[in-house]
Amino acid sequence: xxxxxxxxxxxxxxxxxxxxxxxxxxxxxxxxxxxxxxxxxxxxxxxxxxxxxxxxxxxxxxxxxxxxxxxxxxxxxxxxxxxxxxxxxxxxxxxxxxxxxxxxxxxxxxxxxxxxxxxxxxxxxxxxxxxxxxxxxxxxxxxxxxxxxxxxxxxxxxxxxxxxxxxxxxxxxxxxxxxxxxxxxxxxxxxxxxxxxxxxxxxxxxxxxxxxxxxxxxxxxxxxxxxxxxxxxxxxxxxxxxxxxxxxxxxxxxxxxxxxxxxxxxxxxxxxxxxxxxxxxxxxxxxxxxxxxxxxxxxxxxxxxxxxxxxxxxxxxxxxxxxxxxxxxxxxxxxxxxxxxxxxxxxxxxxxxxxxxxxxxxxxxxxxxxxxxxxxxxxxxxxxxxxxxxxxxxxxxxxxxxxxxxxxxxxxxxxxxxxxxx
Numbered sequence: 001x002x003x004x005x006x007x008x009x010x011x012x013x014x015x016x017x018x019x020x021x022x023x024x025x026x027x028x029x030x031x032x033x034x035x036x037x038x039x040x041x042x043x044x045x046x047x048x049x050x051x052x053x054x055x056x057x058x059x060x061x062x063x064x065x066x067x068x069x070x071x072x073x074x075x076x077x078x079x080x081x082x083x084x085x086x087x088x089x090x091x092x093x094x095x096x097x098x099x100x101x102x103x104x105x106x107x108x109x110x111x112x113x114x115x116x117x118x119x120x121x122x123x124x125x126x127x128x129x130x131x132x133x134x135x136x137x138x139x140x141x142x143x144x145x146x147x148x149x150x151x152x153x154x155x156x157x158x159x160x161x162x163x164x165x166x167x168x169x170x171x172x173x174x175x176x177x178x179x180x181x182x183x184x185x186x187x188x189x190x191x192x193x194x195x196x197x198x199x200x201x202x203x204x205x206x207x208x209x210x211x212x213x214x215x216x217x218x219x220x221x222x223x224x225x226x227x228x229x230x231x232x233x234x235x236x237x238x239x240x241x242x243x244x245x246x247x248x249x250x251x252x253x254x255x256x257x258x259x260x261x262x263x264x265x266x267x268x269x270x271x272x273x274x275x276x277x278x279x280x281x282x283x284x285x286x287x288x289x290x291x292x293x294x295x296x297x298x299x300x301x302x303x304x305x306x307x308x309x310x311x312x313x314x315x316x317x318x319x320x321x322x323x324x325x326x327x328x329x330x331x332x333x334x335x336x337x338x339x340x341x342x343x344x345x346x347x348x349x350x351x352x353x354x355x356x357x358x359x360x361x362x363x364x365x366x367x368x369x370x371x372x373x374x375x376x377x378x379x380x381x382x383x384x385x386x387x388x389x390x391x392x393x394x395x396x397x398x399x400x401x402x403x404x405x406x407x408x409x410x411x412x413x414x415x416x417x418x419x420x421x422x
Contacts, residue, residue, distance in 0.1 A: 016203030121147035130211035233263030
């Protein structure tokens, strides 16, 4: 009789085999079928708001009983607007050009060989994520459009919501002509399932984790499969001496407070000493008024009332209404601080100086670098990509929002007329 561990291994292996078989069908599926499937799923999501929210309430109730933070419960909640956003996101993905089959480069060699590079699906993508049930629809939609099968493993805190969304997705996709196992969700909440999933290197081609640092570190350490992810979202905004201070105020408030729980929220505000006295008093008052705790360097404490910042604050992703503030003496100190303490996710400068903006864009080693805009824009939808699987801070394969093109790989197509190599 199989042990519980053996049963889990068998279940995950079956999922992997089914995903690989589905990927063989999806690879050649027409754009018309994929787009029709996404449109059908969007319709079904809108029609299923009430039952989806019934399942979501179960997760919210369980989360509250387990003591999840307000930020985590916010990530978990499926409001009418978020369900509509999921549906609209799928429609946007359906409207985007299909990357599969795109020829990116062609050459003819002196010997007559015609060599081209063409985009092809990766195959099977595994997504491991926490809290946000909308990831279920976003990830599955991107994988379907890019011709990839996907295996989804959401967090136990969102199990009822994730399973309900996945069922709607699968039913809609199959009705439109997609293979039954194009999208599969691991419905067990057993933590060991993640470890078993990471062993399926013969069946899963890429792992994309979305969640806290501990989850992503565990996946990096335990995976036999290539991983694309970011560990932290330690994002900065630097207010330059030549900044429009009203613009800087608006950008910083948005970057910190619009949604503090997300990875593209500002965690550290760098203010140039030349304008610190003028800028800090007003923005500090507005931040505190909205419930934000301020932690400042010694120079910041001399200007505003705030808690002392420690070295740990410069490397902290709060995901909450907490902001660290440091005064810097010029753009070079700001650049050095960001490159040393940042997570290479998203960083911004506010300035009217073209020279300063170009220096910042060139020197900051991050996936997204902004001039006079909020870091909160680092998002697949906002970048016109329809949605995203996550934000990659890796430098191999893809960097930044991971969307349709990032779910493909380039294949060489070589056509000859009988050439042989001598």
